[in-house]
Structure formats: C-alpha cells, structure tokens
Amino acid sequence: MMQVAYCLFETALGPCGIAWSEGEDSQTPSVVLLKLPDATAKLTEARIARNSGARKSTTPPQKIAELIQRIGKHLEGDAQDFQDVVLDLNGAGPFARLVYEEARKIPTGQTRTYGDLARALNKPLAARAVGQALGKNPIALIIPCHRILAAGGKIGGFSTYGGLDTKTRMLAIEGATYGPPPTIKSTKDLQRLAARLGAQAPQLARCLAQPLTMKLKLKQSPYASLFEAIVHQQLSPKAASTILARVKSVYPGATIPEPLELLETPDQVLRDAGLSRAKTTSLKDLAAKTLDGTVPSSKEIVSLSDEEITQRLISIYGVGRWTVEMLLIFNLGRMDVFPVDDYALRKIIAEVYGMDEVPSPKEVDALGESWRPHRTVATLYLWNFIKFQGAGDN
Numbered sequence: 273m274m275q276v277a278y279c280l281f282e283t284a285l286g287p288c289g290i291a292w293s294e295g296e297d298s299q300t301p302s303v304v305l306l307k308l309p310d311a312t313a314k315l316t317e318a319r320i321a322r323n324s325g326a327r328k329s330t331t332p333p334q335k336i337a338e339l340i341q342r343i344g345k346h347l348e349g350d351a352q353d354f355q356d357v358v359l360d361l362n363g364a365g366p367f368a369r370l371v372y373e374e375a376r377k378i379p380t381g382q383t384r385t386y387g388d389l390a391r392a393l394n395k396p397l398a399a400r401a402v403g404q405a406l407g408k409n410p411i412a413l414i415i416p417c418h419r420i421l422a423a424g425g426k427i428g429g430f431s432t433y434g435g436l437d438t439k440t441r442m443l444a445i446e447g448a449t450y451g452p453p454p455t456i457k458s459t460k461d462l463q464r465l466a467a468r469l470g471a472q473a474p475q476l477a478r479c480l481a482q483p484l485t486m487k488l489k490l491k492q493s494p495y496a497s498l499f500e501a502i503v504h505q506q507l508s509p510k511a512a513s514t515i516l517a518r519v520k521s522v523y524p525g526a527t528i529p530e531p532l533e534l535l536e537t538p539d540q541v542l543r544d545a546g547l548s549r550a551k552t553t554s555l556k557d558l559a560a561k562t563l564d565g566t567v568p569s570s571k572e573i574v575s576l577s578d579e580e581i582t583q584r585l586i587s588i589y590g591v592g593r594w595t596v597e598m599l600l601i602f603n604l605g606r607m608d609v610f611p612v613d614d615y616a617l618r619k620i621i622a623e624v625y626g627m628d629e630v631p632s633p634k635e636v637d638a639l640g641e642s643w644r645p646h647r648t649v650a651t652l653y654l655w656n657f658i659k660f661q662g663a664g665d666n
Contacts, residue, residue, distance in 0.1 A: 276304060276326040279336075291305040305320055359411055383425070385423055459484070494567055503516045553589055567585065608646065617651060618633070625639070
C-alpha cells in the first residue's frame, strides 16, 4: 500500500514543505507535493498536510533528503537541474501532465510564455488552458511554473504566497530576464557581444576578428520589411531591386503601398510590374493579415517573443521561418536567432569547425546551444566571414 509522508525544511526563501509517496520501494520515492513558503511555517505545514493527506516524517528517505539539500542550494543561487526527480502526478489530468512535462524542459535561467508551451504541445490556441494547469501545479520549482511568463514577456501571475514578489525573486535567483526581449541596438552592441561570444566559443575567433560589414535595418516596420522580403525571395539582389522599383512606381509618392491600397490593386497590375502569381498572392495575404492584426505593428512587435512573432508571420502565404528569422535579425535586432536551415551558414560552420561534411540543421542547432544567448551575433559574423573569404579569393 502506498505510504505518503511530508516534512518541512528551511530555505533562503523561508520554510518549504515536501511530500512524497514511498510505495513498495522506499528506495525510490516519488515527489507528490512541493510547497513554497506560506506566511508562516505553521501555515505551510497545514497546507501541505491538508493537500497531501500525508503523515509527518522527521526522517525522510535518502533520496528525499538529497533532494531537499539540492533545493536549498538552488534557492541560494547554486543552480540545480531537477529533471531527474521522479514525480507522482496521479492527481493530474492528461493535459496537465503534458503541460508539466513541457515546463520541466525549460532550463534554469530561461523563460517561456504560456503561448510558447501551447505551441510546443501543438495546441496553439490553448494558452489559457496551459495557464490554468500551471495554476494548479502541485510541485513548485521542480515543475518550474515560475519560468512561464505572460504574452510579451510580462511576468504574469503566480499562485503561491507572495505572488509576483516570490516569482520575481525566484527568477532573480536563477539569473533569468523577463520583459521585452533584449536586442542589439548598435554596432557597439555587436562588438561588445562579439567579445563575450569569443570567450564562450574560441573556435569562432577567426570570424569574430573580421570587421562586420552587414547593416541592421532596425527602424523598418514589420509590414514594410516583409513586403520587401517577399519581393526579394529567390531573386538576385539586382533583379529584386528592379522589380521592387517597378512595384513602387505603381504607387507614386509612396515608399510602399498601404495595406488597403495594395489589396485594392488588381492582381494583373502587380503581375505587369514583374511579380509572379505566387508573390502577388503572398503580398495580398500580407496586407490582409496586417489589417486584421496578425502582423503586429511596430509598437506591438517589440514586446513579443521570437516564437510568438514566428508563429504569427509564418501564417502568411509564402512566408517561411527563414524569412521571419531575417526580420528578427535585421529589423528587430533580436540577440538569439539561429537560422539553422540556411545552407550557406551551415557550410561555413563546417569549415570553421573542420567538419568533413556540411552538418544537418539538427546538428548545427545542437552546436549552437553553447552560443546562447548570442546566436544572432555568431550568425552575423559567420555570414560576414563568407564574404571576407570571398574577397580574399579574388
């Protein structure tokens, strides 16, 4: 018969409570509950005793005693990984278990949004349901619901004593950031981040030593950026510039047409300017999705996560993840974008790292983990290195 027990223990946050089920094998207990401090130790104990229906123990089994020590270290700033901890989630429903499993994958020091988790579960409209499941999380910290933020990186709520203050404190202990995603704002920013990346990845030293010639276009609106990107798809820069100029000439006095104006333009007029049927359809869909709010405004987009932006923009006909990644890098200056599907990028990585073959996107993605949170910087300098090599070959 399953035996459930609990005990209290002191941490840097205050007295916490943990309950575990022993089952037939007391050597491998499963955690049933983990409660963060309440207003007093007495209230913490009352809550965990009531919620677990457990008996109090003064001598937790070795595995639980070791876990208690790890939790204490973590809350003192010595980050621990709790993915190995065995949990007893018999009281949770199937959807909640999926949410908890996905939440446990979030590394210490990083955050995700409710929308991010919903999309990871292939349920992009279930952000509210994800939030409700996390609000009932029985095992705080080990199921790290404190790392889940609201849309736009806002800190959101936290259903434990202390609320947002406790959540903020836990994120600070882990060195996590929240709010609008950090961005690269200037050439000086790039140089500073390149120096930091060089310490993380000495193999990139040759690339990082070359003067960066690429320019960011940080003030262009999402609509304008995607308009130009769609025109440029699968064309040489010269050919794309010629067609773009012809399209612009259809709208005298405008840099690019307003979305409604574009929608009202007959398709044949755009085709006569040099656009293919597919690109005409793509531009019209871009205009429609700008008007209905799918494409965020310049003001809104700065507070959205990279994944939120990606999921909204790839819904546009003809716009794929690579196109969005270019917008994230060159127009938003996002710091940690890594376009692993870019063949030229993978090819130069193979050369820099002395690989016999061009690595797959999956292999490159794994390699880039060590560059976080500066993968945009690595990408820009690697692309720049291709140009530098080409200039040296002439």
